Amino acid sequence: MIKPSLAKGTRDFGPLEMKKRKFIFSTIENIFKLHGFECIETPAMENITTLTGKYGEEGDKLLFKILDSGDYWGNAEKSLLPNDIIDSHKLTPLIASKGLKYDLTVPFARFVSMHRNSITFPFKRYQMQPVWRADRPQKGRYREFWQCDADCIGSKDMSNEAELIVIFDSVFRALGIQSHQIHLNNRKILEGISTLLFPHVSFITFTTILDKYDKIGWEGISKEFGENGIGELELKGLSKFLVQEPLTEDLLNDWKAHLQSNPLAFMGLQEIEEVFNLIKTTKSCTQVVFDGTLARGLSYYTGCIFEVKIKESGLGSVAAGGRYDNLTEIFGLKDVSGVGISFGADRIFDYLENQNLYPKNIVESTKVLVCALDPESMPFAFELGMELRNNKIETVLYPGITKLKKQLDFANANQYKLVVLMGENERKENLYTLKNMETGTQTKANLQELIQSIQLS
Amino acid sequence: MIKPSLAKGTRDFGPLEMKKRKFIFSTIENIFKLHGFECIETPAMENITTLTGKYGEEGDKLLFKILDSGDYWGNAEKSLLPNDIIDSHKLTPLIASKGLKYDLTVPFARFVSMHRNSITFPFKRYQMQPVWRADRPQKGRYREFWQCDADCIGSKDMSNEAELIVIFDSVFRALGIQSHQIHLNNRKILEGISTLLFPHVSFITFTTILDKYDKIGWEGISKEFGENGIGELELKGLSKFLVQEPLTEDLLNDWKAHLQSNPLAFMGLQEIEEVFNLIKTTKSCTQVVFDGTLARGLSYYTGCIFEVKIKESGLGSVAAGGRYDNLTEIFGLKDVSGVGISFGADRIFDYLENQNLYPKNIVESTKVLVCALDPESMPFAFELGMELRNNKIETVLYPGITKLKKQLDFANANQYKLVVLMGENERKENLYTLKNMETGTQTKANLQELIQSIQLS
Numbered sequence: 001m002i003k004p005s006l007a008k009g010t011r012d013f014g015p016l017e018m019k020k021r022k023f024i025f026s027t028i029e030n031i032f033k034l035h036g037f038e039c040i041e042t043p044a045m046e047n048i049t050t051l052t053g054k055y056g057e058e059g060d061k062l063l064f065k066i067l068d069s070g071d072y073w074g075n076a077e078k079s080l081l082p083n084d085i086i087d088s089h090k091l092t093p094l095i096a097s098k099g100l101k102y103d104l105t106v107p108f109a110r111f112v113s114m115h116r117n118s119i120t121f122p123f124k125r126y127q128m129q130p131v132w133r134a135d136r137p138q139k140g141r142y143r144e145f146w147q148c149d150a151d152c153i154g155s156k157d158m159s160n161e162a163e164l165i166v167i168f169d170s171v172f173r174a175l176g177i178q179s180h181q182i183h184l185n186n187r188k189i190l191e192g193i194s195t196l197l198f199p200h201v202s203f204i205t206f207t208t209i210l211d212k213y214d215k216i217g218w219e220g221i222s223k224e225f226g227e228n229g230i231g232e233l234e235l236k237g238l239s240k241f242l243v244q245e246p247l248t249e250d251l252l253n254d255w256k257a258h259l260q261s262n263p264l265a266f267m268g269l270q271e272i273e274e275v276f277n278l279i280k281t282t283k284s285c286t287q288v289v290f291d292g293t294l295a296r297g298l299s300y301y302t303g304c305i306f307e308v309k310i311k312e313s314g315l316g317s318v319a320a321g322g323r324y325d326n327l328t329e330i331f332g333l334k335d336v337s338g339v340g341i342s343f344g345a346d347r348i349f350d351y352l353e354n355q356n357l358y359p360k361n362i363v364e365s366t367k368v369l370v371c372a373l374d375p376e377s378m379p380f381a382f383e384l385g386m387e388l389r390n391n392k393i394e395t396v397l398y399p400g401i402t403k404l405k406k407q408l409d410f411a412n413a414n415q416y417k418l419v420v421l422m423g424e425n426e427r428k429e430n431l432y433t434l435k436n437m438e439t440g441t442q443t444k445a446n447l448q449e450l451i452q453s454i455q456l457s
Numbered sequence: 458m459i460k461p462s463l464a465k466g467t468r469d470f471g472p473l474e475m476k477k478r479k480f481i482f483s484t485i486e487n488i489f490k491l492h493g494f495e496c497i498e499t500p501a502m503e504n505i506t507t508l509t510g511k512y513g514e515e516g517d518k519l520l521f522k523i524l525d526s527g528d529y530w531g532n533a534e535k536s537l538l539p540n541d542i543i544d545s546h547k548l549t550p551l552i553a554s555k556g557l558k559y560d561l562t563v564p565f566a567r568f569v570s571m572h573r574n575s576i577t578f579p580f581k582r583y584q585m586q587p588v589w590r591a592d593r594p595q596k597g598r599y600r601e602f603w604q605c606d607a608d609c610i611g612s613k614d615m616s617n618e619a620e621l622i623v624i625f626d627s628v629f630r631a632l633g634i635q636s637h638q639i640h641l642n643n644r645k646i647l648e649g650i651s652t653l654l655f656p657h658v659s660f661i662t663f664t665t666i667l668d669k670y671d672k673i674g675w676e677g678i679s680k681e682f683g684e685n686g687i688g689e690l691e692l693k694g695l696s697k698f699l700v701q702e703p704l705t706e707d708l709l710n711d712w713k714a715h716l717q718s719n720p721l722a723f724m725g726l727q728e729i730e731e732v733f734n735l736i737k738t739t740k741s742c743t744q745v746v747f748d749g750t751l752a753r754g755l756s757y758y759t760g761c762i763f764e765v766k767i768k769e770s771g772l773g774s775v776a777a778g779g780r781y782d783n784l785t786e787i788f789g790l791k792d793v794s795g796v797g798i799s800f801g802a803d804r805i806f807d808y809l810e811n812q813n814l815y816p817k818n819i820v821e822s823t824k825v826l827v828c829a830l831d832p833e834s835m836p837f838a839f840e841l842g843m844e845l846r847n848n849k850i851e852t853v854l855y856p857g858i859t860k861l862k863k864q865l866d867f868a869n870a871n872q873y874k875l876v877v878l879m880g881e882n883e884r885k886e887n888l889y890t891l892k893n894m895e896t897g898t899q900t901k902a903n904l905q906e907l908i909q910s911i912q913l914s
Contacts, residue, residue: 002506002507002787002788002789003788003789004507004567004570004571004788004789005504005507005571006500006503006504006571007500007502007503007504007555010500010501010502011500012497012498012499012500012568012571012572013497013498013499014497014572014575015495015496015497015582018495018496018497018498019496021498022496033851034846034849034850034851034852035842035846035851035852035853036824036851036852036853036854038472038475039472039475039476039479040469040470040471040472040475041469041470041475042469042470043463043464043467043468043469043601044501044557044587044589044601045464045467045521045589045600045601046463046464047462047463047464049459050459050461050462061526062526064502064523064524064526065523065524066521066522066523066524066557067521067522067523067524067549067552067553069518069519069521069591070545071544071545072545073543073544073545073548074544074545086530087528087530087531088527088528088529088530088531091530092524095524096524098464100501100523110461111469113461114461114462114463114469115469115471118471120867120870120871122855122856122867124853125472130501132501132502134526143502144500144501144502152856155856155857156857157856157857159835159839159854159856159857160856162839163839163842163854163856166843277836278835278836278839281840282843330459331459331460331461332459332460332461367493378616378735379734379735382616382619382620382735383738385620386623386739389491389492392491393491394490394491394492394493395491395492395493396492396493396581397493397616397620398579399579399609399612399614399616399617400612400613400614400616410577410579413577414577
């Protein structure tokens with residue numbers, strides 16, 4: 001006997017959890033579709049060359065790699081010299097040529113590059129699939145989790161960014177959340193500031209340190225910048241940019257004055273202003289925070305960047321995204337800029353679960369249970385099940401003949417509100433007994449009356 | 458630059474393919490739900506101990522194994538003796554402790570065993586997820602493909618089998634297919650016959666050979682039985698059982714006479730008769746073929762077995778299933794019988810594609826394109842997009858200002874039927890121009906009229 005267990009960091013989803021998850025996924029999907037995004041799917045398995053080198057050194061370590069089939073060791077040995085000292089690092093590329101996808105963005109870039117001739121640009125797609133990371137599992141972090149992405153590729157227009165902000169806001173409102181904040185920054189502003197203030201530190205180092213602001217605060221990042229040779233005076237120059245304030249006309253004007261002499265940073269600010277001008281009359285705008293501390297770890301972002309947090313949730317970001325100008329270039333497709341966002345379905349699930357925010361109707365059962373009370377009644381009960389389903393009523397036929405009490409216990413355990421009984425009397429009278437499990441009342445009805453009663457209840 | 462490519466045996470699904478796939482999945486799902494099955498999901502990754510030994514020796518070879526993270530080689534070396542000769546077979550269990558699921562049934566058995574205390578039996582669940590097999594890719598066979606399963610576990614009643622046959626039939630009819638045949642046999646009949654005729658051949662050998670009847674015919678299986686020591690006379694005894702005939706009362710009576718002296722086989726036949734008595738008045742019954750040659754490769758089946766084929770499709774089975782009495786026992790849960798079916802979504806997809814059977818409305822676009830004709834119009838176009846979406850109209854805002862011709866070409870390429878134009882004139886008049894791309898007509902309308910026109914079109 002094998003003691004049944006789950007692989008570390010993975011989860012089963014039972015019926016109730018699936019109803020809640022489907023509520024989240026369909027809410028997001030409906031809003032994506034309303035904005036004209038088209039669904040695509042890419043495989044779970046990708047050639048490892050598609051994945052490695054796209055997520056930084058840390059990311060490469062977190063890729064799940066799939067062992068080659070057949071005599072992989074025999075094949076690997078041919079590539080090893082007799083005196084080679086084998087280690088995991090050297091062996092992996094010889095025995096694992098495929099991996100599980102780490103996010104949806106890189107496979108999407110691969111998709112766009114491969115199918116470029118059949119795609120009409122600008123191309124708006126959404127994708128809702130699991131991804132895998134060999135992270136240490138902890139609260140809110142899983143090794144298999146779902147991302148829900150929407151990207152528009154082949155357009156540099158800021159109306160895309162504006163629309164994605166509206167989508168962030170629409171989704172969280174539709175999920176019954178009001179305390180979401182959409183943090184917005186622009187990598188051009190960061191790069192402009194970084195180049196001006198810290199010319200001797202690479203931009204990647206700058207964003208990597210800044211990205212930790214959330215976790216380690218000003219003191220923490222000051223220390224790390226210090227270790228990279230940044231003096232106190234320069235740090236003071238940075239501090240005034242690290243604001244988190246509602247995005248308003250006034251704020252934009254202030255920043256324009258600050259950044260006038262820095263062309264790259266100014267361009268980033270202008271992009272944000274363009275976005276602001278499109279959303280300023282919408283209610284979505286009130287949820288937007290200009291966040292100078294927002295850096296985003298991933299190196300491929302080149303313009304506006306987003307992160308959505310829920311106030312006082314204790315969770316990290318529940319959605320994020322940004323513009324990337326060169327993502328498809330690694331797959332041979334140049335000059336195609338894109339912008340996209342991603343919802344972390346699992347963190348949203350955990351939050352709604354903790355706050356008990358699911359609408360009541362999604363977890364309630366509307367099913368009807370049909371019970372045969374003796375063997376002769378079973379064919380009639382079976383036929384009734386078929387009739388009810390023909391009338392679009394979700395119907396469970398209790399499989400088999402057992403004591404009525406046991407069948408009613410089954411109905412209660414599954415929270416079925418209506419039960420139809422079919423026994424000798426019912427057969428003789430050519431009627432059915434409908435039992436309401438909440439009130440306990442029983443009524444007799446012919447087929448038409450029965451269907452009507454069920455549909456009205 | 459990396460030449461973008463897919464891992465062997467895997468596929469991308471573009472927008473049109475996804476619409477077709479969603480049609481198949483939702484058709485199957487709706488029918489599962491109508492019959493009261495509840496959705497669950499299990500992870501893609503399972504501990505390898507959950508998977509190995511469940512699918513026979515061949516199956517074990519086809520499992521995709523996931524390389525352990527970190528210094529797996531260092532860990533493996535500790536288990537190897539200095540003079541051990543390493544080979545793939547010996548190494549795999551030391552470096553790969555997880556695998557990708559091979560089907561949905563074994564993970565479901567693991568699920569039921571793990572969650573037995575929170576499940577009310579009989580438990581009807583459905584599951585629609587990808588599975589992975591390291592098979593040689595060929596026409597209609599993929600390494601990553603989708604199964605759609607429905608099982609009822611914890612009930613021995615034959616109404617389950619009857620209902621699953623109705624589900625097979627309902628699904629294929631709902632997909633617009635009429636030429637499906639539901640092949641039915643019972644492993645007890647096979648075991649009874651096998652024990653009687655070939656007492657010196659194991660039942661597994663018997664079913665393994667019989668299972669090939671479809672591919673290699675009578676001559677082929679005769680040869681293989683011969684190689685297992687079966688003489689011509691015994692083979693002749695078998696041949697009369699290998700019929701494929703519509704399931705009728707007469708056929709059942711004939712067989713009852715044949716099998717009277719064989720208690721196990723007779724019991725199998727009685728199970729089929731019980732099923733027949735429940736479905737005989739339904740139209741589903743006309744699609745059922747009693748198939749004495751049907752064996753099903755998987756060793757866990759113990760009662761009725763099913764396979765659905767589409768006549769003259771050249772495909773193998775498009776759906777299959779059967780009853781298993783002891784599947785959860787390997788995970789420590791005894792005496793829980795179940796019966797289930799599985800639809801092969803990818804073969805069904807290929808068939809509908811080849812026969813062009815998709816309903817026209819699922820591939821047609823109902824989206825509206827909103828075009829801004831000058832930069833000043835963009836905020837108005839953006840706002841209009843929001844208004845239309847508030848009225849549940851799927852709306853694409855063309856991102857950016859470009860020549861009208863280019864925007865209309867974009868609408869045509871995406872088969873959008875309606876385009877709304879927003880330019881200087883429209884702004885001045887506070888009206889919108891609605892262009893019908895099929896007729897070429899243009900009309901002016903205010904917001905309310907516009908929404909109405911779109912909703913009526």
